[in-house]
Amino acid sequence: MSVTEEMICITCPMGCTLEVTHAGKEVLNVEGNSCPRGVHYAQAELTDPRRMVATTVKVQSGLHPLVPVYTAAPIPKPLIFELLAQLRQIEINAPVETKQVVLANVLGTGINVIASRDMPERVGE
Numbered sequence: 605m606s607v608t609e610e611m612i613c614i615t616c617p618m619g620c621t622l623e624v625t626h627a628g629k630e631v632l633n634v635e636g637n638s639c640p641r642g643v644h645y646a647q648a649e650l651t652d653p654r655r656m657v658a659t660t661v662k663v664q665s666g667l668h669p670l671v672p673v674y675t676a677a678p679i680p681k682p683l684i685f686e687l688l689a690q691l692r693q694i695e696i697n698a699p700v701e702t703k704q705v706v707l708a709n710v711l712g713t714g715i716n717v718i719a720s721r722d723m724p725e726r727v728g729e
């Protein structure tokens with residue numbers, strides 16, 4: 605039996621609204637996509653939905669107490685809660701460099717969490 609559901613493609617800023625008809629995990633038809641990537645997005649949403657994760661981690665002796673970080677690639681949605689829990693436990697030492705790996709091979713995915721900016725050491729205490 606097939607069903608049709610609405611999805612928002614988040615592959616690019618256009619954010620097309622997709623009408624996806626599928627039978628279980630098999631995509632039968634996609635409408636509303638402005639480019640072929642919308643079809644790939646719909647298929648991935650049904651079989652292996654993933655998201656980029658951006659948050660902050662604590663920095664010891666940093667100019668600021670937190671540094672923004674993000675996943676280098678989208679990670680499976682079911683792992684996001686556990687990843688955020690792990691990142692809340694982490695405290696890294698300043699100085700931090702942009703693109704520095706903060707957490708490697710997140711939950712065995714092969715994906716790293718990296719810093720999105722420099723965080724220099726705090727001086728003159």
Ligand code: SF4
Binds near residue numbers: 613617636638
């Ligand atoms: S279908 Fe294509 S144009 Fe539309 S949001 Fe997805 S990637 Fe962007």
